[in-house]
Amino acid sequence: MAAREEILTALRRNAQPGAPRPVLDGVGAKFPDLAARMAEAVGAVGGTLVRVPDLPAADAALRALPIHRDARRIASLVPGVGAATFDAATVKDPHELEGLDLSVLPGTLAVAENGAVWIEGARLPHHALVVIPEHVALVVAVADIVPDLHAAYARLDLAGRPRWGLFMAGPSKTADIEQSLVIGAHGARSLVVLLVG
């Protein structure tokens, strides 16, 4: 613990106190139609948004898509949406998820400004379900769209939630070779957001 004390002592000596705690006001995106903006934003980050009235309709819409039709292994953490081929909760070792074609995951909230969807770790048996499959479908309710990240963090109350969580905005991508955008770097090759309600 010598290092810890030494570092903190140096920091206490060198820090210049007095900077006021900033108040996060005067910011916040405003959109007349959150759902329309969400669809636009998901498209802009390389995903697709499908609006459906209810969960059975989400299920039907998903089953009609090639990512479901052509899939051999499907995990679904959203009851009633997608034809799961196995129960992901019974998988002990996440390595067994390799070869997964499609994950259907619940989204806790959606951010209209940037198309991101919050995935809550506590609701998933494995973090790998987000990145290991070829395709990801996220199911989120219209009522859970917030305008921007400020509103999202205000609702998330992260201090009360252990484990992991992430914002996912579109499919995995890279532009590391001459800045050519390539979709499907390591994670999902496509992302569909099923917006319910």
Place this chain on the structure above:
Amino acid sequence: MSHLATLKHPEAAARFAADVPRTHWHDESLWFMRVKRDRAAAQVPEWERLRELAQAIKAYALANLPALLEQFEKNATAAGATVHWARDAEEHNKIVHQLLFAKGVTRLVKSKSMLTEECGLNPYLEARGLEVVDTDLGERIVQFRNEPPSHIVLPAIHLKKEEIGELFSQKLGTEKGASDPKYLTEAARGHLRQKFLHAQAGLTGVNFALADTGAVVVCTNEGNADMGTSLPPLHIACMGLEKIVPHAQDLGVFLRLLARSATGQPVTTYSTHFHGPRRGSELHIVIVDNGRSALLGRDPYRRALSCIRCGACMNTCPVFRRSGGHSYGVTVPGPIGSVLAPAIDARAHAALPFASTLCGSCADVCPVRIDLHHQLLAWRGDLVAAGHGSTGKSLALRFTAWIFASPARYALAGKLARFAMRVLPAGLMRLLAGAWGRQRELPVAPVESFRDRYRRTHGRA
């Protein structure tokens, strides 16, 4: 670290710029990023307000760093993570190695971490028999080439797709001559997927550490940080101690700024919050000083600790765009790197604050409003005062000051210069004009000076 590290920036930059078409290509590639950043920023009406808030939050965090770090440690520990402290690069490398050694890890996957680059972690672990695989595509490319990243966000921006195609044909067995980015990325995906599946531990950097929840936040577009941490039972997250932000709420500001400033995206694809380890695994967080606490005590340079590593200052810098990241010889190049590096080793990096036109474009795009060009100017004064200036330049400036100090000497010098420009051959004049004259045509010398003319038209001086 870099094979260019022993060269001073001007020499390394001259080498880079000797290939004129390639320099133009590099310049345009980075400017393209700047244009995308501008477009993204323009879509957020309160952009400037966000920058002000980001600056203020970072100032507050730096002012309260010791307390916030302790709060972070307490909360991260409560969430199940183990927090380690490292005074310098060596201590950091030792801690990471011991953690891996204790678990018998021989295969490690890493997502992007400029800190571990700064600490020389890869060679340290490789010398101890570990396989270390950088999994960000750009980083894997430069790792295959045994060279450091040339840019903190775009590690392989200095390479053409044909060169990467050639490299991949040797390393990954891709078709010879193939250079389609989609094809090459697919090959890397297959190769790295195997590395992910067989890794026994995953190491990530940290974009933000939240004092109030104890979470570390990692942002990637490829998903490599999620892939590398969601399979093996050990996650090591390495962070510079300046990565602390007080509240989760503050991320609303930073995540709106970060990707827009870096690549023009509204947000990174994966912004993952690790709050303790996932079930059945361990999370170790290594907090590294390595000169940062000393920098905190140095005005005006402490503000450089606000940097969120978006790379915007590099993309816009006219010197970076035309000299390439490797010419700086440091892990973090460009304007921010030229402020940070002399604080670590003034003698070795004395040339860097001079690798700038002081145009201020870097400060204009900086999402946390670091006054980069002012800091670069301040460094020049400090470095020259400390005896790190170039002798030729010092002599020339002292001579110029001596001339400027006397009206008579000034008038005589002007007369001599005008005379010399008229009678001496252009080639010789260009030599006399020094570095400035090397790529410029000297102007035609006027027949009379301003003072002569004023005397002629107004009758007195």
